[in-house]
Amino acid sequence: xxxxxxxxxxxxxxxxxxxxxxxxxxxxxxxxxxxxxxxxxxxxxxxxxxxxxxxxxxxxxxxxxxxxxxxxxxxxxxxxxxxxxxxxxxxxxxxxxxxxxxxxxxxxxxxxxxxxxxxxxxxxxxxxxxxxxxxxxxxxxxxxxxxxxxxxxxxxxxxxxxxxxxxxxxxxxxxxxxxxxxxxxxxxxxxxxxxxxxxxxxxxxxxxxxxxxxxxxxxxxxxxxxxxxxxxxxxxxxxxxxxxxxxxxxxxxxxxxxxxxxxxxxxxxxxxxxxxxxxxxxxxxxxxxxxxxxxxxxxxxxxxxxxxxxxxxxxxxxxxxxxxxxxxxxxxxxxxxxxxxxxxxxxxxxxxxxxxxxxxxxxxxxxxxxxxxxxxxxxxxxxxxxxxxxxxxxxxxxxxxxxxxxxxxxxxxxxxxxxxxxxxxxxxxxxxxxxxxxxxxxxxxxxxxxxxxxxxxxxxxxxxxxxxxxxxxxxxxxxxxxxxxxxxxxxxxxxxxxxxxxxxxxxxxxxxxxxxxxxxxxxxxxxxxxxxxxxxxxxxxxxxxxxxxxxxxxxxxxxxxxxxxxxxxxxxxxxxxxxxxxxxxxxxxxxxxxxxxxxxxxxxxxxxxxxxxxxxxxxxxxxxxxxxxxxxxxxxxxxxxxxxxxxxxxxxxxxxxxxxxxxxxxxxxxxxxxxxxxxxxxxxxxxxxxxxxxxxxxxxxxxxxxxxxxxxxxxxxxxxxxxxxxxxxxxxxxxxxxxxxxxxxxxxxxxxxxxxxxxxxxxxxxxxxxxxxxxxxxxxxxxxxx
Numbered sequence: 001x002x003x004x005x006x007x008x009x010x011x012x013x014x015x016x017x018x019x020x021x022x023x024x025x026x027x028x029x030x031x032x033x034x035x036x037x038x039x040x041x042x043x044x045x046x047x048x049x050x051x052x053x054x055x056x057x058x059x060x061x062x063x064x065x066x067x068x069x070x071x072x073x074x075x076x077x078x079x080x081x082x083x084x085x086x087x088x089x090x091x092x093x094x095x096x097x098x099x100x101x102x103x104x105x106x107x108x109x110x111x112x113x114x115x116x117x118x119x120x121x122x123x124x125x126x127x128x129x130x131x132x133x134x135x136x137x138x139x140x141x142x143x144x145x146x147x148x149x150x151x152x153x154x155x156x157x158x159x160x161x162x163x164x165x166x167x168x169x170x171x172x173x174x175x176x177x178x179x180x181x182x183x184x185x186x187x188x189x190x191x192x193x194x195x196x197x198x199x200x201x202x203x204x205x206x207x208x209x210x211x212x213x214x215x216x217x218x219x220x221x222x223x224x225x226x227x228x229x230x231x232x233x234x235x236x237x238x239x240x241x242x243x244x245x246x247x248x249x250x251x252x253x254x255x256x257x258x259x260x261x262x263x264x265x266x267x268x269x270x271x272x273x274x275x276x277x278x279x280x281x282x283x284x285x286x287x288x289x290x291x292x293x294x295x296x297x298x299x300x301x302x303x304x305x306x307x308x309x310x311x312x313x314x315x316x317x318x319x320x321x322x323x324x325x326x327x328x329x330x331x332x333x334x335x336x337x338x339x340x341x342x343x344x345x346x347x348x349x350x351x352x353x354x355x356x357x358x359x360x361x362x363x364x365x366x367x368x369x370x371x372x373x374x375x376x377x378x379x380x381x382x383x384x385x386x387x388x389x390x391x392x393x394x395x396x397x398x399x400x401x402x403x404x405x406x407x408x409x410x411x412x413x414x415x416x417x418x419x420x421x422x423x424x425x426x427x428x429x430x431x432x433x434x435x436x437x438x439x440x441x442x443x444x445x446x447x448x449x450x451x452x453x454x455x456x457x458x459x460x461x462x463x464x465x466x467x468x469x470x471x472x473x474x475x476x477x478x479x480x481x482x483x484x485x486x487x488x489x490x491x492x493x494x495x496x497x498x499x500x501x502x503x504x505x506x507x508x509x510x511x512x513x514x515x516x517x518x519x520x521x522x523x524x525x526x527x528x529x530x531x532x533x534x535x536x537x538x539x540x541x542x543x544x545x546x547x548x549x550x551x552x553x554x555x556x557x558x559x560x561x562x563x564x565x566x567x568x569x570x571x572x573x574x575x576x577x578x579x580x581x582x583x584x585x586x587x588x589x590x591x592x593x594x595x596x597x598x599x600x601x602x603x604x605x606x607x608x609x610x611x612x613x614x615x616x617x618x619x620x621x622x623x624x625x626x627x628x629x630x631x632x633x634x635x636x637x638x639x640x641x642x643x644x645x646x647x648x649x650x651x652x653x654x655x656x657x658x659x660x661x662x663x664x665x666x667x668x669x670x671x672x673x674x675x676x677x678x679x680x681x682x683x684x685x686x687x688x689x690x691x692x693x694x695x696x697x698x699x700x701x702x703x704x705x706x707x708x709x710x711x712x713x714x715x716x717x718x719x720x721x722x723x724x725x726x727x728x729x730x731x732x733x734x735x736x737x738x739x740x741x742x743x744x745x746x747x748x749x750x751x752x753x754x755x756x757x758x759x760x761x762x763x764x765x766x767x768x769x770x771x772x773x774x775x776x777x778x779x780x781x782x783x784x785x786x
Contacts, residue, residue, distance in 0.1 A: 117554035120317065123318075126324045130582075130584045131585070137175075140459050146562045160503075160508070162502065164555065166532070172265075175263070177487075180625070188262070191456060209487070214520050215524065217488055236615050236634075237494070246620050250267055252581070255454070258287070299587040302315040328575055332575055337575045340451075453577050455575050494538065618630040648695040649664055662679065671703050
């Protein structure tokens with residue numbers, strides 16, 4: 001391994017001088033491998049020394065030294081904590097709840113926290129059930145998600161006002177991802193599924209995704225990898241949220257029209273399905289539209305009052321629970337949850353079954369591959385009679401007025417079926433004797449039509465069960481893990497931004513690492529108890545903040561309220577109208593539409609506006625998964641465009657000063673005769689070298705005179721040993737300037753069949769150091785002030 005002593009010997013310089021230089025400079029800058037060089041006398045590398053090998057060795061040594069220094073600091077910190085911390089201090093280090101409970105001012109904060117928790121609890125009960133339906137999960141899953149993760153986050157979370165629970169966008173993403181996992185086979189009504197086995201598998205897959213998302217949350221928090229969320233820019237998140245909000249709102253319109261349509265994400269497919277459903281005679285329900293429109297008007301009116309008048313700020317939180325109570329009350333008073341009953345009298349029906357001998361099995365009678373090979377001696381009336389007998393039996397059982405009549409119908413039907421099966425088996429060679437399958441005359445009340453208003457249906461009155469056994473086997477590891485990753489990244493962006501905004505307003509420091517760990521543990525514990533993915537809700541957090549929440553105790557209060565609902569009040573939610581759910585979801589996602597963000601980006605940065613537009617349109621017309629994928633790809637592509645084709649500006653001196661500004665931004669700035677100063681608004685690396693050379697050729701032709709116009713070749717190289725160091729690079733770095741980006745010095749050669757001429761082009765940094773006019777160094781720094 002190459003040591004500093006070997007390098008000092010190879011460079012023929014004193015070892016202390018090398019050590020002092022390395023303590024100030026990066027090894028790559030020290031050997032002139034980068035265009036950015038610090039303004040100190042650089043040690044020149046002899047031509048016979050491999051610069052890359054020396055720089056690599058020094059880089060590895062510098063990295064190892066930094067690692068050892070970090071480990072030393074961590075060990076020292078742990079030792080200091082071990083000396084100073086008491087058991088409760090240690091517990092508070094891992095469970096923040098212990099830390100704030102020890103200093104909790106009961107008289108000042110308790111009432112505010114209780115009030116805020118009640119407001120959020122009243123809001124999350126109807127919202128949680130509605131968002132669970134958006135994810136194609138039973139409504140009780142929304143209550144579970146508002147209970148367990150909320151209680152756990154209060155213990156491990158770091159934000160004082162963040163309200164955790166089911167949210168609309170995450171529910172939509174989960175529902176869309178699981179729908180593709182099950183190839184579109186999803187029950188239209190998860191509370192009353194047509195296929196209970198399919199719904200059970202769907203619920204298990206949702207819990208598995210929640211566990212994966214929780215593990216990802218926790219891992220990112222422990223490893224401090226929150227920077228991964230930076231790949232989703234604000235333009236991407238805003239455009240994706242706006243497109244998702246349109247999908248969510250349109251998916252709830254069916255509850256306001258009283259129609260049943262299949263689930264689709266793209267808005268054009270949803271519109272086509274809604275139009276086709278409404279065209280069916282009798283499908284449109286005007287009662288649903290009137291009720292749903294009334295709930296939306298009430299919710300929007302309460303939100304307007306809460307926004308316009310500060311004294312009514314809590315009305316926004318009471319809106320969802322208010323329309324829920326009103327809807328249940330109206331349904332119980334009018335009886336619209338009952339289907340209209342009609343009295344039907346059935347006369348005695350006798351079905352004749354002809355028993356005909358047969359010599360071939362049933363597979364040759366029209367069932368299976370041998371359907372075309374049926375013998376002439378076998379009478380098809382046997383099959384027809386059996387089917388007729390079975391259908392008549394089912395009709396009799398369904399129309400029975402009590403269990404006794406149903407049992408009689410079933411008994412007679414079984415007798416009839418046995419006779420039919422004997423006929424079909426072909427084992428009884430008896431003559432064709434008609435055998436009757438009588439069905440008794442019965443009078444019943446049949447419910448042939450749907451109720452006037454669709455209701456939620458029964459909600460289990462129980463606590464969440466332990467679902468640790470649901471984690472295996474996985475349905476599709478790759479698809480579920482990809483879905484969990486996307487949900488985790490989107491939730492991180494939203495939750496951390498909400499928490500940081502509220503922490504800034506309340507003037508306290510937010511530990512983002514602990515926040516991610518708290519959200520991860522909340523999701524993991526929720527997955528253990530029948531919950532799907534949860535995160536911070538913008539609307540409920542805003543209510544929590546406005547209600548005056550001071551600590552996560554408000555989360556404990558709201559979770560306790562949900563607990564009371566789960567154990568005592570779920571039977572009263574049975575007759576909750578589905579149009580209430582639709583109204584709550586539609587008004588809830590109105591705040592997610594961010595067209596004002598698009599207008600702002602259009603005025604400020606056209607490229608970011610294009611990213612927003614791509615994210616919005618792709619999400620709306622291609623679906624959630626493809627939308628977020630194309631949005632991220634467009635963001636990364638935009639980043640590459642910015643770095644490969646960076647802005648290169650010509651700098652000019654402001655009259656009467658020693659400061660330099662871009663002449664494209666400052667019309668009074670003037671180019672210094674004989675000197676061309678440019679600024680590269682991006683790091684210089686291999687991908688943008690050609691672009692920089694092209695821009696320099698252009699600027700030389702524009703500002704450099706006739707000689708520069710005749711130049712045919714331009715190359716950008718680091719300073720060579722024979723090149724004298726410019727005055728700007730000879731001043732020492734001041735201690736308070738060590739973190740600033742210095743002036744870059746590149747060499748431009750113009751070649752035309754003769755000796756090359758060169759000029760130093762100081763490329764000014766985008767974040768210039770402060771000006772110090774008291775010295776020549778300060779005047780030189782002023783040139784970089786752009």
